[in-house]
Amino acid sequence: MHSCWETPDPLFWTNHGYVVVRADERGLGQSPGVLDTMSRGTSEAFFEVVEWAASQSWSSGKVGLLGISYYAGSQWRVAARQPKGLAAIIPWEGMSDYYRDRCRHGGIYSDKFISFWWHRQVMKNQYGRPGREAGNWGPDTIEGALPEEELKENLIDQTVDNQKNFFRDDAYYASKEYDMGDIKVPLLSVANWGGILLHLRGNIEGFVNAGSELKYLRCIVGRHDLPFYYSEEVEVQRSFLDAFLKGDDRVGWSVKGKVPMVDMVVRKGDVGIDNAEAEKLFSRRTENEWPIARTEWTNYYLTPKQELVTTQPTEAGKLKYRALGTLDKPSLIQFTSPPFEKETEITGNIVAHLNVSVTPDPSGPTPKDIDLFVTLRHIGPAGTEILYTGTVGDPIPLCKGWLRVSLRKVNKEHHKHRDYLPWRDYLSTDVQPVIPGEVYPVDIEIWPTNVVVEKGGKLVFEVASGDTQGSGIFQHNDPVDR
Numbered sequence: 245m246h247s248c249w250e251t252p253d254p255l256f257w258t259n260h261g262y263v264v265v266r267a268d269e270r271g272l273g274q275s276p277g278v279l280d281t282m283s284r285g286t287s288e289a290f291f292e293v294v295e296w297a298a299s300q301s302w303s304s305g306k307v308g309l310l311g312i313s314y315y316a317g318s319q320w321r322v323a324a325r326q327p328k329g330l331a332a333i334i335p336w337e338g339m340s341d342y343y344r345d346r347c348r349h350g351g352i353y354s355d356k357f358i359s360f361w362w363h364r365q366v367m368k369n370q371y372g373r374p375g376r377e378a379g380n381w382g383p384d385t386i387e388g389a390l391p392e393e394e395l396k397e398n399l400i401d402q403t404v405d406n407q408k409n410f411f412r413d414d415a416y417y418a419s420k421e422y423d424m425g426d427i428k429v430p431l432l433s434v435a436n437w438g439g440i441l442l443h444l445r446g447n448i449e450g451f452v453n454a455g456s457e458l459k460y461l462r463c464i465v466g467r468h469d470l471p472f473y474y475s476e477e478v479e480v481q482r483s484f485l486d487a488f489l490k491g492d493d494r495v496g497w498s499v500k501g502k503v504p505m506v507d508m509v510v511r512k513g514d515v516g517i518d519n520a521e522a523e524k525l526f527s528r529r530t531e532n533e534w535p536i537a538r539t540e541w542t543n544y545y546l547t548p549k550q551e552l553v554t555t556q557p558t559e560a561g562k563l564k565y566r567a568l569g570t571l572d573k574p575s576l577i578q579f580t581s582p583p584f585e586k587e588t589e590i591t592g593n594i595v596a597h598l599n600v601s602v603t604p605d606p607s608g609p610t611p612k613d614i615d616l617f618v619t620l621r622h623i624g625p626a627g628t629e630i631l632y633t634g635t636v637g638d639p640i641p642l643c644k645g646w647l648r649v650s651l652r653k654v655n656k657e658h659h660k661h662r663d664y665l666p667w668r669d670y671l672s673t674d675v676q677p678v679i680p681g682e683v684y685p686v687d688i689e690i691w692p693t694n695v696v697v698e699k700g701g702k703l704v705f706e707v708a709s710g711d712t713q714g715s716g717i718f719q720h721n722d723p724v725d726r
Contacts, residue, residue: 249365250312250469252481260482261490263302267293271398272369274385279370280400281314282342284419287321294322298329306331308485312472313338313443317346320450324426332488333427334481336434336472339446342420343670346442347406350646350688351670352615355407355722357442362403370395407724411672424453430497431459432484437511437694438465438633440643441718445691452534453660458500460484461534463508463694465523468635474520504530510589512696514630518637535592541664544581544705546598552581552705567602567614567709574617574710581703583625588697593664594620594690596645598707601683613678614649615726617708618688625700631714640714645690650675652686665689 247253254264269286271279280286298307307329309319316338323333339345347354367373368381372390377383390398409416431454435447451461462480464471471477487493496502507530515522544552548561565575596618602611621641624630634640653674654666661667666687668674678684697703706712711719720726 250315250472252310253473256478262485263297265293265297268371271371272366273371273382276371276385276387278398278400279366281366281402282317282420283400287318287325290318290322291325291327294327294330298327303329304489305329306489308489309333310336310481310485311338312336313468316443317342317446320424320427320446321420321422323429323431324422324424326426326428330429332430332432332485334432334434334484335447335450336481337436337439337443337447337468338450339443340424340450341446343412343417345446345449347417348410348670349441349720350616351410351648351651351668352646352720353406353722353725354441354718354720355403355725356719357717358406359403360717362401366402370399372398407722410725411674412670413672424450425455427454428456430484430488431456432462432480432497433460434462434464436464436466436468436471436635437509438640439468439635440640440691440693441715442635443468448534448692458498459505460497460503461506461508463506465509465511465526466520466633467518467637470520504532506531506534506536508591508694510591510696511632511694512698514624517631517639518633523633535664539592544703546579546705550577550579552579552703564603565707565709567611568605574708574712576706576708576712578707579705580623583700583702584697585699587699589695590697590703591694593662593692594643594645595664595666596688596690596705597685598688599683599685600649602678602680604680610680611678612650615709615720616647616649616686616688617710617712617720618645618690619643619706619708619712619714620690620693621704621706622695622697623702623704625698629704630701634714634716635718636716638714638716640716642695643691643693644714645688646720647686647688649678649684649686652676652684654687 246255251266252264257264268275270277270289294307297303298305308331316335319333319335320340372385372387372395374389405416433447433451435444451459483495484497487497509526510529511526515525544554545556547553547557563577565577600614602614604610619641620643622630631639651670651674653676655661655669658667666689
């Protein structure tokens with residue numbers, strides 16, 4: 245077995261005429277230096293690896309990038325630097341916006357996953373860390389174990405940096421910015437409808453904003469780690485890379501307009517959780533753009549009776565919940581639609597407009613902020629919630645969104661601002677006060693989704709004080725941040 249987690253199977257690809265290069269990032273595996281994941285320095289090193297591979301005697305001079313998660317998210321940044329020889333990229337479930345997609349959802353620190361990932365998948369691979377071979381994490385380095393003091397000096401801790409930095413103009417986050425429009429190579433962005441807390445947004449926004457003339461979006465379902473290796477998906481990968489690295493275009497990827505830009509799974513019915521064969525019952529459909537041009541943008545309204553309706557209510561009201569709640573059981577309030585009278589597909593972006601205020605607890609301090617956690621749920625005709633496969637095979641709802649109310653400022657002048665996707669700069673200068681008793685209108689970006697609500701089905705819109713069902717390992721409970 246030569247495969248490494250989230251990377252291509254070298255045996256398959258070399259059997260089809262490819263050379264597979266997998267380089268240890270600086271400070272990891274067999275590569276000495278300072279470990280500083282997702283930094284500008286690592287993308288510069290990746291740039292050099294691409295140009296080196298393209299110049300080797302065994303190389304055709306054309307390089308393609310293929311990988312999941314970290315090995316996808318890093319593709320966006322290096323492609324924007326336009327290294328010589330880079331011919332095509334396939335970022336498979338990989339966030340493209342470090343701040344918004346991964347670290348700070350709506351300005352709120354997504355600490356649980358970053359801590360999980362850092363301690364489980366990064367720290368154990370640090371160059372010179374003792375016991376790697378004994379723990380089956382790969383061979384020990386030539387130098388052997390480095391002293392603990394040297395290991396600490398060679399480590400930029402992502403959990404510390406994300407906790408200490410709050411805004412996109414902080415040097416830490418600013419150093420990771422780039423212009424998606426600088427990406428020019430052919431692009432196949434693969435998004436998973438189940439990635440509602442990490443990669444999904446980035447794959448879709450990366451596709452939308454990349455400057456590539458030939459760019460495609462493919463939407464899948466299932467666990468984060470499996471579809472990449474399904475035979476039918478590997479053939480999609482191979483046909484794409486063959487087209488741009490070998491000149492063997494069997495599908496038409498290189499002819500603009502021949503292959504539809506969007507190819508997506510349509511989620512209709514309840515096929516269960518983490519069942520790859522059952523999920524194949526979902527049909528596929530192609531589209532020519534994102535968002536879909538024939539979308540009928542529809543307003544839903546919240547009522548004082550906790551309804552979710554398409555006609556604007558005539559009466560106003562105020563509904564309350566305890567905004568702090570507890571970490572294990574956050575407070576929430578739900579709004580439920582009447583049963584749908586006909587089958588209705590919901591595909592695309594969603595924005596929630598809420599009017600919120602905070603009332604101090606007589607026994608507590610005066611609050612300075614509100615963190616909003618919203619969720620859209622699907623209730624089937626039988627009256628039970630239909631859940632879908634999440635990143636690690638866990639049951640998840642349709643989609644989620646977040647907002648720290650002090651960061652509610654929207655930049656409508658930004659070229660990426662759209663009616664269905666409010667653009668926030670998340671700058672330190674954007675912080676606005678949250679004063680008890682004042683009512684603040686806020687627009688919350690909810691990540692894109694797809695579902696067919698069958699006749700008799702319902703939607704539930706949920707507003708909560710913290711992470712609710714479906715958050716899994718992607719929770720937001722850092723004691724400093726919250």
